[in-house]
Each structure stands twice: as C-alpha cells, then as structure tokens.
Amino acid sequence: MGHEGPRADPGPSRRHRGNDSYDNIEPLFTSLAALSEDDPERSRLRAEILDRCLPLAEHIARKFSGRGETYDDLLQVARLGLLNAVDRFDVSRGSSFLSFAVPTIMGEVRRHFRDNTWSVRVPRRVKEIQLNLGSTVETLSQRLGRMPRASEIAAELDIDVVEVTQALIAGNAYQTSSLDAPVGEDGDSGSLPLMDSLGSDEPSYGWVEDFMAVEPLLGELTDREREVLRMRFFESKTQSQIAERLGVSQMHISRILSRTLGWLREQALRD
Incomplete structure (x- = not known):
C-alpha cells in the first residue's frame, strides 16, 4: 500500500477507458437483439458488451472482498454473473442494463458464499x-x-x-483453520503451528461481550438511573455515598440499582 489517503469508491457507474461506459449500453443490446443467432457479428458485439462491462464485475467483487474469499475467486464468480446478466437481459422491457446486472451479479456472488465457503x-x-x-x-x-x-x-x-x-x-x-497449520508469512519453516501460538483465555473478553450486550440498552434508562450506575460501577462509590450525593436515602438507591440491573439482565438475556 502507498501513503495516499483512501479514495472514494467510484461505484458501478464509473467511466471506463475514456469514452467507453456501461451506463449507456442499452443501444448495443438493441443491436444485439436484432441479429440472428448464427450471425458472426452477434458474437463480436456480445464480446464488446462483456468487455465494456467487466469493471462492473470488478466493482462488485471488490465490494464482497475481505469476507474470507480471495478477490480473484470472487472476480471469477462476478464475471460469471455478468455473463448471465448479458445473456438474460431483455432490452425490450425498457429498463436499464445496470439495474438488471447489479442484482444478477450480486446474487451469483451471494450464492457462492452460501454454497461454498462454510466449513x-x-x-x-x-x-x-x-x-x-x-x-x-x-x-x-x-x-x-x-x-x-x-x-x-x-x-x-x-x-x-x-x-x-x-x-x-x-x-x-x-471458515476454520487447522491447529497444526503454521502461522507467519508464507508458512515458512520457522513458523510455529497455530496451536503453539495460542495464548491463554483473557477474562476481560467476557466483560467486552457483556458491555456489547448491555450498551444499546443504556439509552433507554432515565438520567437518574444512568447516573446511579455510573457512580456505582465507574466511580466505585458505595450506595451510601451515592445517596448522599443525590440527597436521597440509601434504601432508595438500593431499589434503583436492583430494579435497573434486573431490567438490564432480563433484556440482555432476551436479546
């Protein structure tokens, strides 16, 4: 990677190779539909359409990369979807090719994930x-x-x-990985098996999971309930200290904590 900042995704309607584009390609499909199946011009025109639309397959393959499949594999699947889109598109219906091709190609890629990449x-x-x-x-x-x-x-x-x-x-x-598989760049001979590189369980991970379960629920609490939780669990104050700070009885704070924690537990476990 270079040192340039991230570039915005050009999207599927980006221009390609000068004046070539696939966002106004319907006239070519009209010409293709007018040719007979045995006309040699039909094969040439179909190949031109496919060539001009290849960036669309590349864009969709890139959109799905980083999910456990290599970009090259996804590109092949996306190109197959493009081929199906070109052969199935009916220009007489009046819709744009792009609106037909994108879901067709994405459907092909999704089927690939659904059928081939689960361990x-x-x-x-x-x-x-x-x-x-x-x-x-x-x-x-x-x-x-x-x-x-x-x-x-x-x-x-x-x-x-x-x-x-x-x-x-x-x-x-x-996806799964063998515990005997070497880890490190290119699996060189000096790399240790995955099993030997695994550390011990980190108990703090459980706190992260608990936080992820509870955090969306905090927004539904009242300001008073959130304030009591903050002082009790982030400032480590006793119930008596919280009561003194808020000017209420210690029993009142106890009831707030019991009610709030019970509700959070119930909602987190339900979800």
Whole structure:
C-alpha cells in the first residue's frame, strides 16, 4: 500500500477507458437483439458488451472482498454473473442494463458464499440471513446512532429474533483453520503451528461481550438511573455515598440499582 489517503469508491457507474461506459449500453443490446443467432457479428458485439462491462464485475467483487474469499475467486464468480446478466437481459422491457446486472451479479456472488465457503453444514435459511446481517447492522447503526439490539435487527429483516441469534452464531462456522497449520508469512519453516501460538483465555473478553450486550440498552434508562450506575460501577462509590450525593436515602438507591440491573439482565438475556 502507498501513503495516499483512501479514495472514494467510484461505484458501478464509473467511466471506463475514456469514452467507453456501461451506463449507456442499452443501444448495443438493441443491436444485439436484432441479429440472428448464427450471425458472426452477434458474437463480436456480445464480446464488446462483456468487455465494456467487466469493471462492473470488478466493482462488485471488490465490494464482497475481505469476507474470507480471495478477490480473484470472487472476480471469477462476478464475471460469471455478468455473463448471465448479458445473456438474460431483455432490452425490450425498457429498463436499464445496470439495474438488471447489479442484482444478477450480486446474487451469483451471494450464492457462492452460501454454497461454498462454510466449513460446517449450516441451514440455507441461516446462511441467507447471515449474509444480510452486515449491511443491516450498518444501516441500523447509522439510523440509531448505536449498535442495534438483536430484536431491532429482527424487526428490520422481518424475521424472528431467534433466527438472528442463529445467524450470528453461524458466522463462527464460516471458515476454520487447522491447529497444526503454521502461522507467519508464507508458512515458512520457522513458523510455529497455530496451536503453539495460542495464548491463554483473557477474562476481560467476557466483560467486552457483556458491555456489547448491555450498551444499546443504556439509552433507554432515565438520567437518574444512568447516573446511579455510573457512580456505582465507574466511580466505585458505595450506595451510601451515592445517596448522599443525590440527597436521597440509601434504601432508595438500593431499589434503583436492583430494579435497573434486573431490567438490564432480563433484556440482555432476551436479546
């Protein structure tokens, strides 16, 4: 990688090779449809369409990279989807090729993930939900200003919360690595097996998981409830000290803590 800053994704309508473009390619499909199957010009024109649309396949393959499959493999799958899109597109319907090709190519890539990249058997329904989780979580995070709860993801996808949980767990079955496989660059002879490089369990990881489960719920508490939790667990104050700070009885603080912690526990376990 160089030292230049990140560049904005040009998107599928980016111009390609000067004046060539695939965002106004429908006239070529009109000419293609007018040719008979045995016309030699048909093969040449089809090849021209495919060549001009290759950047679209590259863009979609890049969009799905970083999910456990190499870019080259994804590019081959995306190109197959492009081939299907070119052969199936009906220009007489009046729609743009881009609006037809993008879902066709993306569908081919998603099928590849669903059918070929799971290390253990996972039900097809769960695979399909799992593939939608990333974009759904991103959308909800932007909308809510926080990480969404499992129930909110389920509502967005119009599915049961149990299915969301199953899909989240299924993500762990996406790929596996042998414990005997060497780690390090290119697996050189000096690399240790993965088993020997594993450390001990870090107990703090459990705190991170607990925080991720509870953090979305904190926004639903009252200001007083959040203040009591902050002083009790972040400032390590006693109930008596909190009561004195807020000008209430220690029993009142005890009831707030008991009620609030009980509600958080119930909601976190439910989600």
